[in-house]
Amino acid sequence: MVNYEGRLDLAFGALSHPIRRGILARLSTGEATIAELAKPFKVSAPAITKHMRILEDAGLLSRKKLGREHHCRLEKERMKEAEAWIERHAKFWNERLDALEKYLKENP
Amino acid sequence: MTTAKPTQTASDREIVITRLIDAPVARVWRAWSDTSEIVKWWGPHGFSDETTSREFKEGGIWKHVMVGPDGARYLNTAKYVELVPERKIVVKNGGGKEFDEKGVGFVSTITFKSVGNKTELTMHLVCVTAQMKKRAVEEFGAIEGGRQTLSRLNAHVTGQFVIFRLVDAPRERVWRAWTTKEMAVWSGPKGAETPYSELDFRVGGSYHYAMKSGGVEMWGLASYTEIVAPEKLVYIQQFSDKDRGLGVHPMAPTWPKKMLTTVLFQDFGPKTLITLYWAPIEASAAELATFAQGMEGMKGGWGGSFDRLDEYLKEGK
Numbered sequence: 001m002v003n004y005e006g007r008l009d010l011a012f013g014a015l016s017h018p019i020r021r022g023i024l025a026r027l028s029t030g031e032a033t034i035a036e037l038a039k040p041f042k043v044s045a046p047a048i049t050k051h052m053r054i055l056e057d058a059g060l061l062s063r064k065k066l067g068r069e070h071h072c073r074l075e076k077e078r079m080k081e082a083e084a085w086i087e088r089h090a091k092f093w094n095e096r097l098d099a100l101e102k103y104l105k106e107n108p
Numbered sequence: 109m110t111t112a113k114p115t116q117t118a119s120d121r122e123i124v125i126t127r128l129i130d131a132p133v134a135r136v137w138r139a140w141s142d143t144s145e146i147v148k149w150w151g152p153h154g155f156s157d158e159t160t161s162r163e164f165k166e167g168g169i170w171k172h173v174m175v176g177p178d179g180a181r182y183l184n185t186a187k188y189v190e191l192v193p194e195r196k197i198v199v200k201n202g203g204g205k206e207f208d209e210k211g212v213g214f215v216s217t218i219t220f221k222s223v224g225n226k227t228e229l230t231m232h233l234v235c236v237t238a239q240m241k242k243r244a245v246e247e248f249g250a251i252e253g254g255r256q257t258l259s260r261l262n263a264h265v266t267g268q269f270v271i272f273r274l275v276d277a278p279r280e281r282v283w284r285a286w287t288t289k290e291m292a293v294w295s296g297p298k299g300a301e302t303p304y305s306e307l308d309f310r311v312g313g314s315y316h317y318a319m320k321s322g323g324v325e326m327w328g329l330a331s332y333t334e335i336v337a338p339e340k341l342v343y344i345q346q347f348s349d350k351d352r353g354l355g356v357h358p359m360a361p362t363w364p365k366k367m368l369t370t371v372l373f374q375d376f377g378p379k380t381l382i383t384l385y386w387a388p389i390e391a392s393a394a395e396l397a398t399f400a401q402g403m404e405g406m407k408g409g410w411g412g413s414f415d416r417l418d419e420y421l422k423e424g425k
Contacts, residue, residue, distance in 0.1 A: 093384060096295055097273040103294040104277040104285060 011078060014058035019043065020051050024060060027074040034063075034070050120238040123250055127258040129227040131265040133220050136227040137194045139265050140218070149264040150174070152253035153374065153383040154272040166191050169207050170199075177274045177381050185211075195220055213240055229258060256383075267399065269386040279373050282380045283338035286371060297321045304350075311335055315343075316352060327355060330369075341371045344389065364388030364395040 014020055023037050038048040052072065055061035059078040063070045129136050139145045141164050147157045154177030162170040170186040185207040190198035197218040202211035214235040221228040231254055235241035244250040263270050275282055284290065287309055292302040300321035307315045315330040327348040334342035345367045347355035354365055370385040388399045 093269075093271045093386070095297070097271070097275075097382065099294040099296075099298070100282075100285060101273075101275055103290070104275060104281060107285075107290075108277065108281070 010058040011060060014054050014060055017051065017054075019048075020055055023048075023051060023055065024074060024079070027061065027072060031071050031073045034072065037072060121235045121241050123231075123233040123235075123241065123245070123254065125231045125233075125251065125254040125258060127229050127255070127262065128223065129229050129258070129262045129265060131227060131262075132225055133194045133222045133227045135265050136220060136229065136261070139261060140197065141193075145264070147172075149260040150257065151260070152249070152256040153177075153260070153372065154274065154376070154381045164188065164191070171205070171207075177272060177376055178379075189215075212236065214244070229261075231258070259385075263385055263387075266387065267396075271384050271386075273382045273384075274376055275380050275382055276378075277380060278378065279338050279375050279380045282382065283341075283373055286341060286373075287335075287337075291315065292317065309335070314352075316348065318350065339373050341373075343369050345369050364391040364399050366390055 015024075019041055022041065026032060026037055026040070034045075034048065034052070037052070038045060041048065052061060052063070056063070060075050061072055062075055063072045065071075139149065143159060143162045143164065146162075147159050150157045150172075151174050156175045157172055158175060159170070159172040162168070162172070164170075166188055168188045170184075170188070172184050174182040174184055176182065183203055183205055185202050185204060187200045187202075187207050188197065189200055190196065198215065199218075200207075200209075200212045200215050202208060202213055204211050214233050216234075217230075217232045219230045219232070221230070233244075233250070233254075235244060260270060285294065289305060289307055291307075292305045296302060296319045300319045303318050303320055303325075305315070305317040307313075309315070309332065311332055311334065313332050315328075315332075317328055319326050319328065327350060328345065329348035329352055330343040330345050332341070332343045334340065346365055349355050356365060366389050368385075368387045368389045370387075372383040372385075374381040374383070388395060391399065
């Protein structure tokens with residue numbers, strides 16, 4: 001079992017590519033087959049498979065075989081974990097500066 | 109920020125700005141040649157860049173809009189005249205929507221020189237007329253703007269976090285809010301209390317405080333290393349305890365323990381432009397990696413994907 005830090009590392013590595021973020025954005029609207037996921041990107045099927053494997057290893061995506069088709073879905077819990085981490089830090093300074101502005105408005 | 113020693117020499121048509129960039133030449137060249145990188149750091153403090161098209165090759169054109177802190181839009185076009193990888197860029201700069209030789213206001217030569225693991229970067233601008241230089245310097249603050257641009261480049265290649273904010277208050281007022289016990293009122297998370305704070309505002313002094321939010325108590329210590337009132341403030345921020353010890357991030361143990369925070373205050377009409385640089389110092393490899401990945405998330409333009417994810421996740425299924 002990979003620990004929290006290790007999981008975050010994998011998740012961020014996986015999220016560092018625009019195609020993989022695109023795949024996740026598509027999956028956030030619901031399950032999809034590999035062919036459907038590959039459609040918007042001008043890359044080969046093996047390239048898409050490689051990106052999917054990286055997402056799978058990071059635990060962000062899972063797939064199951066239904067007949068001849070692989071159905072892919074987003075693993076929301078893992079995604080939430082990574083997202084919460086980023087948000088904490090990205091929001092940090094924006095919130096501080098919002099508070100400063102408010103304070104200055106009330107205390108000119 | 110610490111290695112900054114911008115210098116200038118002047119003739120009646122020239123502007124020269126030099127800066128040591130804390131990264132190897134190959135890295136600095138990439139920040140310049142890769143369009144997805146240059147748009148992240150191009151322009152003075154508070155500016156963002158919207159590039160319409162860019163061909164980074166000899167004869168290639170860069171069309172972009174520089175957007176000021178107040179949202180003012182400045183059309184720019186440039187033509188690359190000479191490119192020598194990792195050595196030299198010569199570019200003709202003009203305004204307007206399309207590049208026009210007659211509209212060229214100045215020609216810049218950017219030279220890259222390897223100094224150990226760092227890069228000495230020189231921007232040499234030659235204006236078409238002396239009057240144009242006068243205008244560039246006096247009206248547009250070209251020298252200061254050039255220095256700020258190179259400072260942003262340095263932050264970009266060294267993986268620092270930079271944020272700008274235009275605040276509707278005079279500079280002296282903003283300075284006071286950031287340098288007195290007023291900090292306790294606004295600098296904590298929403299709803300946080302500050303049961304303890306002690307401020308010794310001088311170089312070598314510190315701000316030591318406890319914050320209580322949602323039942324959790326957190327201690328922090330900021331040690332002042334540079335104070336230039338009312339324009340520049342540099343301090344080392346760390347998680348701490350009641351005895352001023354070195355603490356760790358309660359939520360992320362590999363988050364850098366010490367952060368160098370540089371805050372710059374600049375007049376912008378009756379308002380104040382705040383520029384904040386945030387860099388890990390004395391960080392371990394694991395801490396640097398954690399910070400770098402956090403930065404990727406902040407800067408990488410995840411916006412679109414995450415907005416949709418947000419909605420989805422909020423459904424809580």
